Amino acid sequence: MPPFDVPEGDPFGPHNLPYGVFSVPGTRERTVGVRLGDHVLDAGAAARALGSPYAPLLARPTLNPLLAAGRTAWSDVRRALTAWVTVPSHREVVAPLFHPLPSVTLHLPFEVADYVDFYASENHARNVGRIFRPDAADPLTPNWKHLPIGYHGRSGTVVVSGTDVVRPSGQRKAPADPAPVFGPSVRLDIEAEVGFVVGVPSEPGRPVPLGDFREHVFGLCLLNDWSARDIQAWEYVPLGPFLGKSFATSVSAWITPLDALEQARVAPPQRTHPLLPYLDDGAEEPGGYDLRISVAVNGHVVSEPPFSTMYWTAAQQLAHMTVNGARLRTGDLYGSGTVSGPGERQRGSLLELTWNGRDPLELPDGRRTFLEDGDVVTLSAWAPGPDGARVGIGEVTGRVVAG
Known part of the structure; x- marks a missing residue:
C-alpha cells in the first residue's frame, strides 16, 4: 500500500506522526524518522528536499537538537510534516523517502540525560502498602498525598524497545533466611x-512552575521499569530503590509529541488533601492524559491500566522535581510510576497482579508469579484523538534472558 494511503482509523495516521530514529540495512547512519501507518519517513531527507529551514534539526542521528529547539520549533516542524504527508503537491518529492517499517532498524530516539521515576498512582501505592504493610491503618505513607514521591535512576541503562533484558543478579534475603545470598533475581x-x-x-x-510544563516537555512514550523485587526488598531500606531498579528501563522507539494528544487531556482524580502552592493545579489546564495501556506477557493480555487515574500529573512531577533548584537538561526522562487502576485487571505490575506471588496468573503457556527466562513483555497504548480517531502510542517490548 502506498505510504500516503493510510487506512481510515489507523492509529498512526497523519493526526499522530510520532518521532523516532532509524537506520536502513547496509548503513550505520542514523537519522530522524516520523511514522505514518506502517512506513517511516526520512524526515531529514524530506526537509532537505523541500528546502525546510528545520533540516538541521531533522537530519541528525538523535532527536536532541529538535528537543532543544523549543515549543515554537516543535509546532512549526509538526505543521510542516503534516503538510508533507497530506498535501498532494508534495507526493512526488516525499514518496521515495518512505521506508517500510519492517525494513528499518529502530534505535533509542534520544540521548538520555537524567532519569527519574515517580510513584504517582494511588491505586498502585495502596496495593503495595496492603501487600507489605497489611496491618497498617493506612496503606499510604504519610507524605504520599502531599508530594510526588520519586527516585533517581541510571540513564545509561535506558534501552530501546526490542532490547533483551538480562536477568540481574544481586543480594537477596527472604525474611526467614539467616543471611543474604547472592545470585540471579527470582x-x-x-x-x-x-x-x-x-x-x-x-x-x-x-524551579519550573506548573504552567511551564508544555514549554519544557516535548512528548511522551511508554516505559517499562523492570524491577527485581527480591533485590529491591533487601536493599531499599533506608535509601530506596537502587540495584533492584537500575539494570534496565525499556522505552518505546517512538516519542509522541504532546501536540498530538490535545484531545486526550483530562482532569486528574479529585485531590483529597490541600496542596502547597507550587503543586496546586486547580487554576491550570487539565494536566492528566487519557491513555489506555495494555500489558501482555508472551502475547497474552494480562492487564489494561488506565493512565487517567494517576493522582499526580506530569506537570506536578516536573514542578516538584525542580522546586529545589535542580536544573532540567535536554533529554531528561522521567517515568510516571506504575500505572494501576482500581480493578484487578488494571494493575500495572506482576507484584500486584499476583498479589506478591500468592495468586499466580494462568497463562496459555503456564502459571506465572514473576517472570521466567524467555518471557516477552509488551506494553501498548492508545489515546483519544481528533474526530473519534485513536492516537497510537508506540509499543515497548522486552524479552528476559538468563544472566
Missing part, C-alpha cells in the same frame, strides 16, 4: 509506565 517484575521527555533545559536554581 522475582523479576515489570512496571507499566509512561515516560515524559524533556526538551528545553532550565536554569540552575530556577
